[in-house]
Amino acid sequence: MGEAPAFVVDDLQNGYQNGFGLKYKDYETAITIHDKTYVIGGSDDESSSSIGVRIYDKATGNWEIPTVLGTKPKPCKSHSAVSLSDDRILIIKKGSSPDDCIWFLEVDTQYVREQKKNLGTQLVAWSKGVRGNVDKPVVISGPSGVGKGTLISMLMREFPSMFGFSVSHTTRAPRAMEKDGVHYHFTERSVMEKDIKDGKFLEFASVHGNLYGTSIEAVEAVADAGKRCILDIDVQGARSVRASSLEAIFIFICPPSMEELEKRLRARGTELEEQILKRLRNSEAEVEQGNSSGIFDHILYNDKLEECYENLKKLLGLDGNTVATQKSSSEGLNLPWDHSVSKTDNKIIINCGTPELEKASKSLIVLDVSSLKGGAPGRTRGLDVYAIDSFSDGLNGIDSFSDGLNGIYQPS
Numbered sequence: 001m002g003e004a005p006a007f008v009v010d011d012l013q014n015g016y017q018n019g020f021g022l023k024y025k026d027y028e029t030a031i032t033i034h035d036k037t038y039v040i041g042g043s044d045d046e047s048s049s050s051i052g053v054r055i056y057d058k059a060t061g062n063w064e065i066p067t068v069l070g071t072k073p074k075p076c077k078s079h080s081a082v083s084l085s086d087d088r089i090l091i092i093k094k095g096s097s098p099d100d101c102i103w104f105l106e107v108d109t110q111y112v113r114e115q116k117k118n119l120g121t122q123l124v125a126w127s128k129g130v131r132g133n134v135d136k137p138v139v140i141s142g143p144s145g146v147g148k149g150t151l152i153s154m155l156m157r158e159f160p161s162m163f164g165f166s167v168s169h170t171t172r173a174p175r176a177m178e179k180d181g182v183h184y185h186f187t188e189r190s191v192m193e194k195d196i197k198d199g200k201f202l203e204f205a206s207v208h209g210n211l212y213g214t215s216i217e218a219v220e221a222v223a224d225a226g227k228r229c230i231l232d233i234d235v236q237g238a239r240s241v242r243a244s245s246l247e248a249i250f251i252f253i254c255p256p257s258m259e260e261l262e263k264r265l266r267a268r269g270t271e272l273e274e275q276i277l278k279r280l281r282n283s284e285a286e287v288e289q290g291n292s293s294g295i296f297d298h299i300l301y302n303d304k305l306e307e308c309y310e311n312l313k314k315l316l317g318l319d320g321n322t323v324a325t326q327k328s329s330s331e332g333l334n335l336p337w338d339h340s341v342s343k344t345d346n347k348i349i350i351n352c353g354t355p356e357l358e359k360a361s362k363s364l365i366v367l368d369v370s371s372l373k374g375g376a377p378g379r380t381r382g383l384d385v386y387a388i389d390s391f392s393d394g395l396n397g398i399d400s401f402s403d404g405l406n407g408i409y410q411p412s
């Protein structure tokens, strides 16, 4: 795809290399990985909604505008970019809020390769970086009427600040008490199919004759609120999530018997006879797959509701030690506007000192990226952050901090 280049090709061929914050005009950085140069544009244009990405393919001599998946970072005036192991580029936004400064642009991860194959286009995907290991999302599956929704409501009522519900999309009609955007995003099939084609869904499946799906945005909205995401999805959806990079805990809820399941479904009174029969027919295969597919980490029997709820809490580590597990999931990183970035092995060094402060105390922040987990279409977790307070002279390289780590960076 052709586009007027912001700089001439010779600049790319001669001037750019893998590495650091090569600031170009209009706050762009360029990172070359093998034959491709990724030009990542910051912006001072308030109207642009996200950081742009273009690719120059040295082999063909063409510019390409890739399909961009994932929740995109809002534009910033400047950023640094560092390539990590050829499959993703770390972006450090300057002047951004502490919880919005670390992003990853995935260019050749498994997810990107799969989506490229599915969509048949040049493609990249954004994933926001978070410190440490936030609690894994919880996927809850089980046949219709087994009590998934009831258990999830109990959990959310008891721990409102800890859990957030992933609001699915569905093409089925709303029930009497259901609210759009709360219980589901009720949607037209054609709209949902287009969004699926555009890569906006983490998973989707045809369930009891309707289309259901979890959008990437739904999962990220929960993470943005600093909560642990709960997904109520069918077994097909659970299988897709299991195959994705979203690391989750998978729990299957089993009915005590098929007779009891039928009783609950009928007593709920939300489905017409035809739907009840369809759901009951499907439940046999679901229970079989739930028990034998290897997708699920835990199987819970929902016979006595209170007992099942206590067991659910136990396996989520919520039995009596609630305060300890209600930790903040995404503590940010408070970077000064003026900083420079360098890299060694799996460590990214952010120098927060200014050249004018010659003999003064400088502060180096180390981002350890050796234990990254997850990634698009969710968050990139496992980012470790340390600060080093050191005194000028010779502190512009990697060698100078080998013994300088003095604990976790405290945002000022």
Ligand SMILES: Nc1ncnc2c1ncn2[C@@H]1O[C@H](COP(=O)(O)OP(=O)(O)OP(=O)(O)O)[C@@H](O)[C@H]1O
Pocket: 142, 143, 144, 145, 146, 147, 148, 149, 150, 151, 264, 265, 267, 268, 302, 303, 304, 305, 306, 308
């Ligand atoms: N352990 C239980 N004993 C008796 N009734 C229960 C139990 N658990 C849930 N129920 C009841 O069963 C009905 C179905 O529960 P619920 O709506 O939570 O099922 P679900 O698995 O979310 O179904 P769906 O997949 O169709 O959304 C509800 O009326 C609920 O009150």
Ligand SMILES: Nc1nc2c(ncn2[C@@H]2O[C@H](COP(=O)(O)O)[C@@H](O)[C@H]2O)c(=O)[nH]1
Pocket: 141, 142, 143, 144, 148, 168, 169, 172, 203, 204, 205, 207, 208, 212, 213, 214, 232, 233, 234, 235, 236, 237, 238
């Ligand atoms: N694969 C997905 N399955 C989903 C999703 N949201 C809900 N579901 C499952 O659908 C059935 C029926 O739900 P109902 O609300 O119509 O009773 C149930 O098993 C849910 O778990 C989704 O996003 N993806």
